[in-house]
Amino acid sequence: MHLVGVSHPIQDARGKAAGRTRYAADLVLPRMAHVAMVFSTVPHGYVTSVDASQALALEGVYGVFHCFNTPEYRFNRYRSQYSQTLIPEEPVFARRVRFVGDRVAAVAARDLETARRAAALVQVEYQPLPCALTFEQALEGINCLEGESPIRDEFTMEIGTPPSLEEGLIAVTAHTELGRLHHAAMEPHVCVADYDPDLDELTLRSPNQSVHGIRTVVADMLGMPYSRVRVVKTTMGGSFGSKQEWTVEPVAAVVARQLRRPVKLVYDRAAVMRSIVCRGPMRAEMTMRFQPDGTLVSLDLDLLSDAGGYIANSSDYVHTLVGKMFRCYRIPYGRTHVRLVSSNTPVSGSFRGWSSPEVALMLEHTMEKAARVLDMDPVQLRLKNVLLPGERDPKSGLPMEEVRTRECLLLGAERFCWTEKRREDAAFNAASPRFRRGTAVACGGHGNTYYPRYNDFAGVEMRMCEDGSVQVEVSIHDHGCGTGMAFQMIVAEALELPIQQIRLKEADTAHTPFDFGCYASRGTFVVGRAAQLCALKLRDEILNVAAQKLDTTPDRLYFDGPSVRSKDSPEITLSYKDVSWYALGTLCRELTAQEKHAVRSNPGVTGTHFAHVEVDTWTGLTRVLDYLAVHDIGQSINPEMCAAQVQGAVQMGCGAALREEIEISSNGQSTCSLAKYHLMNAPDLPDIQVELIQDGRSQEGPYGAKSIGEVSFVPAAPAVAAAVNQALGSDMGRIPMTPDRIMETIAKEGR
Amino acid sequence: MKLDFFVNEEAVTLETQPQRRLLDILREDLGLTGTKEGCSEGECGACTVLLDDLAVHSCLTLAAQLQGRRVTTIEGLEKNGELDILQRCFVEEIAIQCGFCTTGMIMSAKALLLQNPHPTPEEIRTALSGNLCRCSGYVQIVKAVSRAADEMGGRV
Numbered sequence: 001m002h003l004v005g006v007s008h009p010i011q012d013a014r015g016k017a018a019g020r021t022r023y024a025a026d027l028v029l030p031r032m033a034h035v036a037m038v039f040s041t042v043p044h045g046y047v048t049s050v051d052a053s054q055a056l057a058l059e060g061v062y063g064v065f066h067c068f069n070t071p072e073y074r075f076n077r078y079r080s081q082y083s084q085t086l087i088p089e090e091p092v093f094a095r096r097v098r099f100v101g102d103r104v105a106a107v108a109a110r111d112l113e114t115a116r117r118a119a120a121l122v123q124v125e126y127q128p129l130p131c132a133l134t135f136e137q138a139l140e141g142i143n144c145l146e147g148e149s150p151i152r153d154e155f156t157m158e159i160g161t162p163p164s165l166e167e168g169l170i171a172v173t174a175h176t177e178l179g180r181l182h183h184a185a186m187e188p189h190v191c192v193a194d195y196d197p198d199l200d201e202l203t204l205r206s207p208n209q210s211v212h213g214i215r216t217v218v219a220d221m222l223g224m225p226y227s228r229v230r231v232v233k234t235t236m237g238g239s240f241g242s243k244q245e246w247t248v249e250p251v252a253a254v255v256a257r258q259l260r261r262p263v264k265l266v267y268d269r270a271a272v273m274r275s276i277v278c279r280g281p282m283r284a285e286m287t288m289r290f291q292p293d294g295t296l297v298s299l300d301l302d303l304l305s306d307a308g309g310y311i312a313n314s315s316d317y318v319h320t321l322v323g324k325m326f327r328c329y330r331i332p333y334g335r336t337h338v339r340l341v342s343s344n345t346p347v348s349g350s351f352r353g354w355s356s357p358e359v360a361l362m363l364e365h366t367m368e369k370a371a372r373v374l375d376m377d378p379v380q381l382r383l384k385n386v387l388l389p390g391e392r393d394p395k396s397g398l399p400m401e402e403v404r405t406r407e408c409l410l411l412g413a414e415r416f417c418w419t420e421k422r423r424e425d426a427a428f429n430a431a432s433p434r435f436r437r438g439t440a441v442a443c444g445g446h447g448n449t450y451y452p453r454y455n456d457f458a459g460v461e462m463r464m465c466e467d468g469s470v471q472v473e474v475s476i477h478d479h480g481c482g483t484g485m486a487f488q489m490i491v492a493e494a495l496e497l498p499i500q501q502i503r504l505k506e507a508d509t510a511h512t513p514f515d516f517g518c519y520a521s522r523g524t525f526v527v528g529r530a531a532q533l534c535a536l537k538l539r540d541e542i543l544n545v546a547a548q549k550l551d552t553t554p555d556r557l558y559f560d561g562p563s564v565r566s567k568d569s570p571e572i573t574l575s576y577k578d579v580s581w582y583a584l585g586t587l588c589r590e591l592t593a594q595e596k597h598a599v600r601s602n603p604g605v606t607g608t609h610f611a612h613v614e615v616d617t618w619t620g621l622t623r624v625l626d627y628l629a630v631h632d633i634g635q636s637i638n639p640e641m642c643a644a645q646v647q648g649a650v651q652m653g654c655g656a657a658l659r660e661e662i663e664i665s666s667n668g669q670s671t672c673s674l675a676k677y678h679l680m681n682a683p684d685l686p687d688i689q690v691e692l693i694q695d696g697r698s699q700e701g702p703y704g705a706k707s708i709g710e711v712s713f714v715p716a717a718p719a720v721a722a723a724v725n726q727a728l729g730s731d732m733g734r735i736p737m738t739p740d741r742i743m744e745t746i747a748k749e750g751r
Numbered sequence: 752m753k754l755d756f757f758v759n760e761e762a763v764t765l766e767t768q769p770q771r772r773l774l775d776i777l778r779e780d781l782g783l784t785g786t787k788e789g790c791s792e793g794e795c796g797a798c799t800v801l802l803d804d805l806a807v808h809s810c811l812t813l814a815a816q817l818q819g820r821r822v823t824t825i826e827g828l829e830k831n832g833e834l835d836i837l838q839r840c841f842v843e844e845i846a847i848q849c850g851f852c853t854t855g856m857i858m859s860a861k862a863l864l865l866q867n868p869h870p871t872p873e874e875i876r877t878a879l880s881g882n883l884c885r886c887s888g889y890v891q892i893v894k895a896v897s898r899a900a901d902e903m904g905g906r907v
Contacts, residue, residue: 019785
């Protein structure tokens with residue numbers, strides 16, 4: 001291999017550095033209207049009237065749309081596949097508002113400033129209803145109307161065989177409670193919609209994770225043929241899961257169709273934080289039972305989750321969480337009891353890792369506590385319990401294949417100077433009256449595809465141009481982490497062409513094949529494999545055509561770089577261009593290939609993170625001194641980009657562990673400013689170290705690749721949280737461990 | 752108001768409102784969309800531009816403050832089709848992912864190097880403290896600025 005495994009800047013790095021790359025908010029269409037939203041100011045209630053007269057009186061206002069003057073279009077923001085039978089619970093414009101930030105009206109005007117001024121003039125009256133803002137209030141059902149139940153989903157699931165004898169087992173119970181997280185993709189949510197009333201065609205352009213998912217939702221909602229709704233994925237300024245739920249697209253579609261002109265809807269940061277989606281809150285009690293030697297025997301999880309204002313994906317999210325529990329440790333028996341409630345708070349939903357990071361916080365918190373109870377070194381305790389090659393994921397039944405968690409632990413402990421750091425921390429803490437240091441480890445596993453939860457496949461088409469360069473049609477949804485470049489590398493490697501000879505555009509329902517979208521870390525593993533297989537098929541096609549030209553059989557030919565040679569006539573060399581010309585000019589056909597790949601595996605993919613922190617016991621502030629992330633990645637396609645993604649996940653994990661939280665005040669208002677929601681910035685972080693273990697190759701991924709985008713986030717917050725607990729000798733389970741909570745713990749428990 | 756100022760070394764005259772944000776003037780009136788809006792309140796740094804060689808948030812800078820002054824945006828760095836050293840180092844050091852923070856990040860780095868041509872990694876981190884990146888852990892970004900400073904050798 002000469003390209004795969006060698007670091008390359010991503011495909012649009014140059015355009016992004018120059019400020020030339022166009023994002024959806026940069027698009028301008030003729031006659032385009034700008035849309036501003038009116039959001040609910042009450043957490044729960046009925047909209048009784050909307051008075052838009054003052055707004056409409058402003059010059060340049062084209063229309064105000066709300067539940068009293070627009071057909072009642074409803075949809076399900078989570079629906080991403082045509083076959084999902086989800087209730088269209090969410091109206092485009094709510095009559096019953098369910099949280100502060102729910103959509104009430106949209107104002108379209110000639111420019112954004114006018115639209116925003118007009119939106120501020122729309123008078124909305126509400127008949128308030130009782131609201132639930134906390135777990136307790138939601139459990140009481142104080143926000144339930146007649147016929148509604150406070151528990152929106154409840155189930156118990158058992159995996160494996162319960163231990164025959166509980167006697168002699170050591171039980172460790174930990175309480176973990178997670179706050180709401182904001183994805184904080186730097187690019188706010190945006191959609192540009194264009195409706196052609198003569199052709200009855202709708203085009204939506206947005207940074208999104210599934211063009212076909214949006215098409216399904218919008219076409220069904222508007223009663224349009226799928227073929228007349230075109231969805232184009234634009235350059236994405238980050239997502240982390242926030243752009244896989246449809247919130248702006250249905251609104252822009254409705255307004256564009258009502259107005260019969262193009263519209264642009266851009267949310268500002270406050271609207272993104274309040275009205276799009278957040279990682280929802282969870283409360284968990286987990287009990288692990290061990291043999292005295294540290295062998296994990298069984299696990300019990302009792303989980304309470306809050307869906308927020310709409311159920312959206314929350315039911316699936318908690319079901320998925322149960323499966324994600326078994327992706328790292330050997331758990332002979334697991335029993336989970338899950339309850340889901342719905343409150344009048346921002347909608348909970350998809351977040352990077354889709355419940356793997358959440359369950360890892362619970363697992364690692366309990367594991368950390370167990371290490372103390374069992375008086376075992378945390379690395380040794382994990383070494384004893386991590387899944388090894390040859391073992392299976394007990395939930396899915398699929399082999400973990402060449403999983404390398406053990407190697408991650410061993411390499412990490414050595415590189416991080418685990419034993420020395422722990423010893424030095426003890427000496428430091430004994431001598432320091434103010435600062436406390438802690439070193440901790442956390443492991444976490446994830447998947448590479450939907451399979452076997454759903455059948456998962458991808459299709460790719462390729463055509464060779466007259467000059468031998470190649471156009472690829474594939475529905476990729478690059479989040480900004482360079483999927484486009486990774487795919488160019490995969491295809492170029494297979495065809496032995498320079499990267500510049502491969503052209504690849506992102507998902508567009510009008511041109512690229514059907515795809516489920518970028519979820520479940522399936523991009524490289526599933527779609528990338530399809531691209532590799534399609535390239536190999538194109539190679540076969542090149543040989544077939546070359547054989548016809550040379551009047552021989554393909555087995556008498558071979559590839560020598562991007563050219564075909566004959567075993568029988570060494571002087572003959574055909575370039576791809578020669579072969580393409582022959583196909584077009586003589587055979588009257590284009591050199592093309594079409595391939596699909598249906599996945600049949602989902603190998604173990606894990607990360608092991610090491611964090612060293614210092615807690616200021618006078619202020620409660622925590623500094624991350626040193627950090628190492630070790631990942632079992634199979635073959636990395638573009639290694640430096642993988643490392644950069646891992647470092648980004650660590651940045652996000654440090655924030656999630658120490659400070660990031662959307663808080664809800666007693667009137668239902670939620671944190672909606674980056675001034676109050678603190679991300680880790682450059683001075684806050686150490687030089688994060690990354691090690692990639694690349695010999696645990698997958699059987700099905702391209703060149704043995706496994707996933708990285710989500711799994712990198714799984715162990716991050718758990719490692720930092722454990723390091724804080726290690727520093728303080730505490731057992732805090734409330735995440736994030738903000739200075740206030742740390743001071744409270746110190747006051748309660750002493751240092 | 753009649754506003755006369757300079758954008759990327761070109762004289763610009765506009766009839767505008769004194770309270771209009773520089774960000775909107777750049778993006779909407781002048782079509783310079785390389786400057787990004789991420790938070791509208793000076794927290795994320797995506798809209799950073801240079802005002803007389805100092806980094807400012809264009810979302811917090813109003814037309815009334817611009818009379819006669821020099822604004823440099825990301826579009827002003829590239830000369831004759833060639834990227835500025837800083838831009839090139841961001842590309843080559845793989846410091847760019849989603850790219851939404853990149854242009855603001857580069858402008859903050861530019862302001863730093865104009866003031867301090869030989870910054871330490873700590874000084875770089877401090878100078879970029881007002882620019883948020885959600886994709887990375889800032890490692891490649893700091894490296895890119897460091898390398899650009901080395902390559903410039905004191906000339907900015």
